[in-house]
Amino acid sequence: MLLSFLLILSVVLLAVGAYGIVAPRYPEGSHRVYATTLVICTVFLLLTAGYLAVRPQAFSLTLPFGLPWLGMHFRLDALSAFFLVVVNLGGAVASLFALGYGRHERAPERVLPFFPAFLAGMNLVLLADDAFSFLFAWEFMSLGSWALVMAHHRDPxxxxxxxxYLVMACFGTLALLLAFGLLAGPDGGYNFAAMRGNQMTPGLSALVLALALLGAGSKAGLVPLHVWLPLAHPAAPSHVSALMSGVMTKVAVYGFIRIVFDLLGEPVLWWWGGVVLAVGGITAVLGVLYALMQHDLKRLLAYHTVENIGIIFIGLGLALAFQANLMYFNAALALTAALFHVLNHSVFKSLLFLGTGAVLAATGERDMERLGGLIHPMPWTALAFLIGSAAISALPPLNGFVSEWLTFQAILISPELPQWFLKFLVPAVGALLALSAALAAACFVKAFGITFLGRPRSPVAAQARETDRYSLTAMFVLAGLCLVAGILPGLVIDGLAPVVGLLNGGARLASQHSQPWLTLVPVGPLKSSYNGLLLLLFMVLSAAVAAWLIHRFASDATRRGPAWDCGFPETSPMTQYTAGSFAQPIRRVFGSIVFQARERITMPPPGDQKSARLEVELHDPIWERLYEPLAGAVVMISTRFNYLQYLTIRHYLSLVFGALILLLLGMVLWR
Known part of the structure; x- marks a missing residue:
């Protein structure tokens, strides 16, 4: 009954998208679309969260559509329910934000039909229980998001x-199609239940793992498959960017987990975890380094999605390594950390993209070099963005700290692994994780400081006004969730327990809600524990005592004087730190190696009135060494075969006959 109702809600979302085609003709059409989407996503969220809380058995349903004699299979279990919570939480908040932000949309006729359809596609991916339904919904999700990326298509x-994005989406779908083909086996059992029952050789299982990494990793943003993400996410409207970065990438993570942890089953080989770990560690560090070099707020946030996807895959790689060695409690800790970070990233990244959307609506700018001083005209947006920045920087007592701390706890128990390769690899990945966390904090000091502090650097920043109440409500809902998940993480971990048990042979972390003072104890009271509630109380009390001492014992005399200006008497905003100058030390340390950064300084001689110039040259080695040669090869091959379109009918018939002969010979040799 519940599964049927969820499918009906998905169909209703499609109907709302159909109404979105004509909605721009009516004065309140945009408001109706987003309000209806908000209601549907909220109902979806409440139903799936309730299902996850009571921990019932899985539900299945088969509909007489799709491929002949196969139908379309749908299933609701703990794993799909958790990701449905993530998707519809993001969808509800993005819809609430769009009630106000949608008034600023330049091309509503290109957004309103596809926004609900995009959400429907993601929900159907999570409910699909056979390869055809999964790939159909996956492609529907991809095409819906592509249409939203192309909403402002006149911009080159x-x-x-x-x-x-379309090219990478097709590549990912092809990889997943091949993975499902291998899982189906010679009998062609495309139902997920049949795939679970198939016994595969270690070689084929490893090939499925590689294809799942390529297919899901290209959608999630794993390095080096991330190249579309920093281009597509900023191109979309801000509430869509929040969905693509905070939600759609998690659907890709779901696809990887469903294939590798559920459909593949045993045996799990220990080196699988090493491969996923290495990819996750490299992705985390490169993602944050790319982000530090950006001046565009939305591109910066997009690259931070790459970093956080790397952190999630570090947890998944650890879980695979522990499962291969039958260390199921340790695997439960790693899986809990990864799934917790899935939820956390969807919350704080959506918050940051919505905050950027509010800034964009108020100023028309995404370039930090043309912002500054926005904390005065936009104090509430600044506060919400500050909370999101602290959360993504893994600062306690917010939610980002808890999931990264749990990942470190899983890394610290890795010496129990018997393989020497993993004994060396896991600490190295832990060092990469620590480096990425430190660089993320530096990056968001830059993002918040340059955007909201100091003096306005342009007239549009000086004339900015606070955003509307719908947008503020949406941002503070997410900010509140960042705080609640950070101070009461045990409740979230207990909610994740049925998901972890499903993927981990029934093993899960001990119940946390019964711990004194709601203390989080992932390993043991003597080894590690964390209490976000007590930490918050300590921070509040210590700040209050410090403020009281200052006001009680400070001098009552008022002294006024000019602010220290570092030797610059000018009040021009040109004397402030810029985004480029803030990132310069890190660029000089890491950029020369990773990005081949070069700086050229042109200093006129004394007496010359010309201005000095500093030119920075950055290279993207992944794009230049992997994708540009590949694109060049495709162009060269297609040019060589271009003459085929000018053949005569006789030549075409001869070509078809030759191809048929070759295929028949191949079939004979195969037998």
């Missing part, structure tokens, strides 16, 4: 982003 940068 957006058109390029849409083209690259």
């Amino acid at each position: 940068a957006n058109a390029r982003a849409g083209y690259l």
Whole structure:
């Protein structure tokens, strides 16, 4: 009954998308679309969260559609329910934000039909229980998001982003199609239940793992498959960017987990975890380094999605390594950390994209070099963005700290692994994780400081006004969740317990809600524990005592004087730190190696009135060494075969006959 109702809600979302085609013709059409989507996503969220809380058995349903004699299979279990919570939480908040932000949309006719359809596609991916239904919904999700990326298609940068996104989406779908083909086996059992029952050789299982990494990793943003993400996410409207970065990438993580942890089953080989760990560690560090070099707020946030996807895959790689060695409690800790970070990233990244959308609506700018001083005209947006920045920087007592701390706890118990390769690899990945966490904090000091502090650097920043109440409500809902998940993480971990048990042979972390003072004890009271509630109380009390002491014992005399200006008497905003100058030390340390950064300084001689110039040259080695040669090879091959379109009918018939002969010979040799 519940599964049927969820499918009906998905169909209703599609109907709302159909109404979105004509909605721009009516004065309140945009408001109706987003309000209806908000209601549907909220109902979806409440139903799936309730299902996850009572921990019932899985529900299945088969509909007489799709491929002949196969139908379309749908299933609701703990894993799909958790990701449905993530998707519809993001969808509800993005819809609430869009009630106000949608008034600023330049092309509502290109957004309103596809926004509900995009949400429907993600929900159907999570409910699908056979390869056809999964890939059909996956492609529907991809095409819906592509249409939203192309909403402002007259901008050449957006058109390029849409083209690259479509190419990478097709590549990912092809990889998943091949993975499902291998899982189905010679009998062609495309139902997930049949796939679970198939016994595969270690070689084929490893190939499925590689294809799942390629297919799901290209959608999630794993390095080096991330190239579309920093182009497509900024091109979309801000509430869509929040969905793509905070939610759609988690659907890709779901696809990887469903294939590798559920459909593949045993045996798990220990080196699988090493591969996923290494990819996750490299992705985390490169993602944050790319982000530090950006001046565009939305591109910066997009690259931080790459970093956080790397952190999630570090946890999944650890879980695979522990499961291969039958260390199921340790695997439960790693899986809990990864799933907790899935939820956390969806919350704080959506918050940051919505905050950027509020800034964009108020100023029309995403370039930090043209912002500054926005904390005065936009104090509430600044506060919400500050909470999101602290959360993504893994600062306690917010939620980002808890999931990264749990990941470190899983890394610290890795010496129990018997393989020497993993004994060396896991600490190295732990060092990469620590480096990425430190660089993320530096990056968001830059993002918040340059955007909201100091003096306005442009007239549009000086004339900015606070955003609307719908947008503020949406941002503070997410900010509140960042705080609640950070101070009461045990409740979230207990909610994740049925998901972890499903993927981990029934093993899960001990119940946390019964711990004194709601203390989080992932390993043991003597080894590690964390209490976000007590930490918050300590921070509040210590700040209150410090404020009281200052006001009680400070001098009553008022002294006024000019602010220290570092030797610059000018009040021009040109004397402030810029985004480029803030990132310069890190660029000089890491950029020369990773990005081949070069700086050229042109200093006129004394007496010359010309201005000095500093030129920075950065290279993207992944794009230049992998994708540009590949694109060049495709162009060269297609040019060589271009003459085929000018053949005569006789030549075409001869070509078809030759191809048929080769295929028949191949079939004979195969037998």
